[in-house]
Amino acid sequence: MLNFDESPKEECGVIGIFAPNEDVARMTFFGLYALQHRGQEAAGMAVADGQTISMHKGLGFVSHVFTPNVMADLQGHYAIGHTRYSTTGSSSLRNAQPFMIETIHGPLALAHNGNLVNSAELRQELMQQGVGFSSSSDTEVMTMMLARNGGATWEERIKTAMKKWVGAYSLVILTRDCVYAVRDPWGFRPLCIGMLPSGGHAVASETGALQTLGCEAIRDVKPGEVVSLSNNALKVMQAVKPEQPSAMCVFEHIYFARPDQTWDGINVHHVRQRLGEELAREVINGLGHGLTDENGRFADVVIPVPDSSVPAAIGFSHVTGIPYNDGFIKNRYVGRTFIEPTDSLRKRGVALKFNVINENVRDKRVVMIDDSIVRGNTTGPLIKLLKNAGAKEVHVAITCPPIAHPCFMGVDMGRHEDLIAHKRTVEEIREYVGADSLYYLSVDGMMKAVQRKDGFCQACFTGQYPIPVDLMSVKTGFERGTK
Numbered sequence: 001m002l003n004f005d006e007s008p009k010e011e012c013g014v015i016g017i018f019a020p021n022e023d024v025a026r027m028t029f030f031g032l033y034a035l036q037h038r039g040q041e042a043a044g045m046a047v048a049d050g051q052t053i054s055m056h057k058g059l060g061f062v063s064h065v066f067t068p069n070v071m072a073d074l075q076g077h078y079a080i081g082h083t084r085y086s087t088t089g090s091s092s093l094r095n096a097q098p099f100m101i102e103t104i105h106g107p108l109a110l111a112h113n114g115n116l117v118n119s120a121e122l123r124q125e126l127m128q129q130g131v132g133f134s135s136s137s138d139t140e141v142m143t144m145m146l147a148r149n150g151g152a153t154w155e156e157r158i159k160t161a162m163k164k165w166v167g168a169y170s171l172v173i174l175t176r177d178c179v180y181a182v183r184d185p186w187g188f189r190p191l192c193i194g195m196l197p198s199g200g201h202a203v204a205s206e207t208g209a210l211q212t213l214g215c216e217a218i219r220d221v222k223p224g225e226v227v228s229l230s231n232n233a234l235k236v237m238q239a240v241k242p243e244q245p246s247a248m249c250v251f252e253h254i255y256f257a258r259p260d261q262t263w264d265g266i267n268v269h270h271v272r273q274r275l276g277e278e279l280a281r282e283v284i285n286g287l288g289h290g291l292t293d294e295n296g297r298f299a300d301v302v303i304p305v306p307d308s309s310v311p312a313a314i315g316f317s318h319v320t321g322i323p324y325n326d327g328f329i330k331n332r333y334v335g336r337t338f339i340e341p342t343d344s345l346r347k348r349g350v351a352l353k354f355n356v357i358n359e360n361v362r363d364k365r366v367v368m369i370d371d372s373i374v375r376g377n378t379t380g381p382l383i384k385l386l387k388n389a390g391a392k393e394v395h396v397a398i399t400c401p402p403i404a405h406p407c408f409m410g411v412d413m414g415r416h417e418d419l420i421a422h423k424r425t426v427e428e429i430r431e432y433v434g435a436d437s438l439y440y441l442s443v444d445g446m447m448k449a450v451q452r453k454d455g456f457c458q459a460c461f462t463g464q465y466p467i468p469v470d471l472m473s474v475k476t477g478f479e480r481g482t483k
């Protein structure tokens with residue numbers, strides 16, 4: 001399989017809807033469509049009609065998985081949906097979501113964004129009690145725990161399970177007559193809720209999906225909350241105490257979320273623009289006067305690596321006065337393909353995904369803005385494309401600090417040894433990728449851009465994990481084949 005993108009992979013997007021008198025499956029389809037950027041490997045949907053749950057999931061884009069015939073069988077007022085991210089490692093359909101089982105309390109389906117850091121122990125405990133598993137996913141562990149927990153209601157059973165779950169989870173849970181939205185007490189992953197114009201509510205990973213459905217009065221599901229969607233009034237329970245400070249994933253702002261997402265009152269596009277502005281200030285402060293020309297500029301054009309770096313490049317251009325322009329055109333359909341390229345095409349690597357607008361970079365000193373360098377496989381080829389197109393110099397500015405530590409909260413960044421910043425200094429990375437200069441934003445600059453002093457997880461940059469992580473025993477989501 002071909003995958004040219006070395007960016008960190010988001011594990012998924014989730015959505016849940018209670019909409020009486022509406023075609024809830026169709027609404028879920030459009031909500032998933034708006035969450036497609038959070039996962040392109042698989043999509044799934046479960047719909048309840050008050051008695052039973054019907055489910056369909058499959059590999060590929062939302063529009064491929066849900067044909068009109070499939071949708072016709074998904075009838076009811078309650079639904080949850082899931083888009084799963086693409087990975088090269090795990091067996092796909094087995095780990096696709098929602099995950100559904102029959103329980104003594106009725107059918108139960110669950111879709112998850114995140115990763116439990118203690119799922120190996122919880123799985124072991126369940127296996128010792130005779131529970132068998134059909135996938136490597138921690139979502140199955142969570143589902144089994146819910147099915148076995150004591151308690152008179154699903155709220156009570158969810159609350160009991162939350163006390164044992166350690167890690168990142170933004171969940172949507174479907175029973176035969178209710179949708180539950182659940183967020184971990186650290187608030188790692190986003191989850192927001194809004195009121196539908198026709199009555200009922202919807203919950204989703206991003207506000208953009210709720211806007212697509214016409215939702216109003218949108219708010220975050222708060223860390224530690226369980227929200228029940230089963231009639232026109234929301235039922236909210238603070239199931240576990242929120243952790244202080246919270247640990248929202250700062251990478252949502254840097255890369256994952258769509259720019260129209262507003263999370264905890266902060267808009268992603270604005271953060272990205274400020275990331276570019278802070279980065280520009282740091283670059284200017286770090287430059288000797290000898291490196292700038294008679295206009296005080298060290299480059300002729302700022303170009304983004306599309307799409308996530310566009311707002312940052314605009315911000316960088318504002319502060320430095322270096323004109324912004326497009327340099328790359330991205331082929332949006334190359335993210336993942338099941339057709340193996342020929343050897344000669346494979347050698348072209350990122351050239352299959354990006355074309356350069358030669359006229360915009362020829363004979364110019366270029367600043368290329370990118371959101372991150374993870375393994376270091378893409379930056380060098382991008383620089384080469386620019387140089388082949390006639391760029392005189394290529395300076396690279398990255399809108400986050402060096403990623404030197406893996407994520408155990410569900411983002412596939414690989415292991416320590418895979419991360420280029422774990423093995424090399426900034427100067428060594430510059431030399432490796434072939435840039436004329438290389439700049440990373442500092443942790444302080446990043447926090448200025450998100451306009452918070454704390455409340456965000458920054459562990460992939462600092463190595464300071466907000467929850468205790470046994471580095472020797474915990475494997476990454478990638479290795480475990482979870483979401």
Ligand code: SF4
Nearest residue numbers: 249250407457459460
């Ligand atoms: S380690 Fe990085 S990617 Fe993972 S939750 Fe923390 S900030 Fe996000």
